[in-house]
Ligand SMILES: Nc1ncnc2c1ncn2[C@@H]1O[C@H](COP(=O)(O)OP(=O)(O)OP(=O)(O)O)[C@@H](O)[C@H]1O
């Protein structure tokens with residue numbers, strides 16, 4: 001059996017198909033005539049670099065945007081969706097890459113937004129709540145349906161997004177990077193749900209930059225590159241190497257700990273740092289944590305969601321205040337300094353949630369990149385245009401942002417390229433210590449390798465690097481030292497010779513995966 | 514990843530093929546102004562004369578100065594409802610100072626010179642603005658509510674100060690050395706009213722500040738996404754307090770210009786001017802959600818409102834209809850804003 005789409009899709013096998021679909025934004029050709037099949041009751045995974053056009057294709061299939069040319073065929077019949085509601089009514093729903101929840105509304109209201117269940121007296125809230133509880137139970141997530149979404153951590157918000165798509169009972173479910181903020185355990189649960197759905201005949205499209213993970217669940221693999229399809233194959237015929245070869249044309253390596261030099265003096269030192277729960281809970285999210293990082297050293301912090309990694313990093317950067325303990329940068333106490341002062345002293349944080357904490361949507365790519373280093377190109381009262389442009393061009397090259405230039409709108413970049421802008425912005429401040437909270441969220445393997453190479457190179461020049469991840473494989477790359485966090489403190493510390501199983505065991509995670 | 518240069522040249526090509534619709538949309542305030550001038554010149558021969566344009570411009574100056582302060586606040590994602598009241602408060606303060614300050618302890622009456630009156634009045638405006646800013650930045654009171662409260666308080670204080678009366682004599686006396694208050698509202702430099710020159714100076718300085726200074730960049734960033742700006746080292750609280758303070762100072766300047774033009778200072782001056790200022794900013798294409806807007810747009814917005822209402826007066830349309838027209842223009846402007854920002858802003 002071949003996976004290459006036939007001119008006329010076989011209705012028994014293919015539920016939804018795209019034929020010669022192209023999409024252009026002005027002169028940018030996001031999709032150049034692609035053919036794509038969604039197989040009935042199976043999982044089809046779409047692989048591709050950042051900006052390859054994956055999200056664009058999915059948005060076309062789910063009616064969010066309209067193709068410039070080409071045809072969508074549902075059950076053998078050509079269809080044209082004008083809105084996503086129309087597509088939803090025909091049984092197609094989508095989980096967007098960027099969260100589209102209303103932060104001030106509760107989980108329940110978000111899930112039923114626009115499709116409220118009508119009762120005899122307005123909305124039947126009790127029924128909605130019952131259904132939400134059932135959904136969340138299915139996803140094995142302990143969230144109260146009445147919590148406002150803004151109080152949830154990123155991973156839980158993603159779960160809510162998934163629950164919303166599941167609540168529709170669709171025949172075709174498109175998932176655009178549903179797991180980018182989920183822990184390994186949560187991913188396992190999601191996969192269980194997916195298997196359950198496919199056994200009921202639901203067809204799934206899956207997109208992820210976690211390639212191994214996607215290989216566990218998929219039945220078919222499709223590779224998109226620069227807006228064109230480059231390969232199709234059933235799962236049985238392919239492996240990781242096949243995907244990577246077709247995606248980027250070469251093999252990749254996340255690198256190894258940079259060596260051949262001695263670490264410098266201690267650059268960042270945390271002494272018994274304790275942080276109370278910022279949401280007012282009566283426990284500490286970071287509990288008497290001490291850690292020394294030396295210049296040139298790369299430290300990976302591994303932990304499950306909720307282990308306190310984000311809070312730890314935000315405290316070091318100055319967003320949160322420690323209740324007790326000290327943050328010492330190059331021998332000087334900085335706990336009392338503002339974020340700006342800490343940046344000026346060489347301490348930079350790349351936050352986890354790029355939409356909320358990383359990007360200014362109303363500004364251009366260039367203005368976002370230069371935002372944290374304004375002082376470096378300001379002389380007297382005014383900013384120097386040329387110096388700023390140089391900084392922007394240099395950073396775009398350094399972190400390989402795929403964009404038409406610094407003047408492009410930030411919203412026109414693909415998700416992964418937006419992430420690179422956030423990383424580039426902080427690297428442009430020429431930090432001495434850089435903290436990265438899940439830096440690989442949503443970026444492709446090529447870019448991930450690129451970011452890690454950049455960090456390793458920085459380390460060689462004396463940069464102290466601390467990054468967090470919830471993917472064990474990423475800890476076993478450039479990190480000299482691996483710290484496992486569990487419930488606010490360090491539960492284990494390893495050097496780079498550790499195995500995946502040891503790390504996961506120390507994090508309190510079942511090693512079932 | 515290697516085709517960055519290729520897509521770059523492609524994007525340039527698309528920027529050049531500017532569509533007419535887009536041009537009309539982006540320059541809408543400009544075209545609206547042209548249309549207004551054209552229509553009224555047709556309806557009244559007196560409209561398009563240099564002297565009438567200058568008179569109308571001096572009316573626009575008041576709204577324009579307020580609107581620039583409002584623009585700064587709106588860029589920050591806030592709103593300042595207190596400017597009309599602050600204008601009145603500062604006006605009566607200036608009026609009171611012109612009448613002399615009695616110091617009972619020393620048994621003397623001080624007559625500050627006009628420059629001192631101006632400085633003290635602006636300082637008072639700054640103080641009220643800083644109060645707004647502090648309430649909003651430090652005590653996390655929503656901008657709408659904080660400035661609504663201050664709007665009432667400032668108006669009340671202005672009424673208390675004069676017991677509801679108006680200062681009608683602002684000329685000063687030569688023997689006291691405090692003459693010259695009329696200069697602001699009546700004099701001309703090279704034929705141009707001083708108030709218009711004041712507006713132009715403020716507009717140019719603010720434009721430079723927004724486009725070229727680091728403060729401008731901070732303001733756009735914190736209005737666009739305060740959390741991201743904060744984490745990038747932008748002093749978001751300081752920015753906030755500064756914009757409300759500037760808005761207060763500009764309200765004081767507008768108060769001085771208005772009382773000088775009217776040669777009187779009353780506690781009910783400037784009622785609902787805050788709404789006109791907001792309208793000018795919105796017509797000028799700024800987004801009420803923050804982060805988008807320019808001085809040029811706001812100036813055009815102020816001139817659209819001013820030239821429209823003066824034009825209606827000149828051709829003798831009733832003031833009730835003026836209100837209807839102004840309202841229609843505002844709604845139309847907001848409609849176009851949502852067309853412009855609604856598309857293309859979607860995330861990946
Ligand atoms: N609204 C838009 N305006 C202009 N260009 C756009 C727009 N949306 C997407 N693009 C461009 O289309 C291309 C494909 O983007 P898309 O979001 O589909 O990539 P992707 O494969 O989903 O990448 P990622 O893995 O980073 O999410 C990119 O080059 C992007 O810059």
Ligand SMILES: [Mg+2]
Nearest residue numbers: 055097414415
């Ligand atoms: Mg995408």
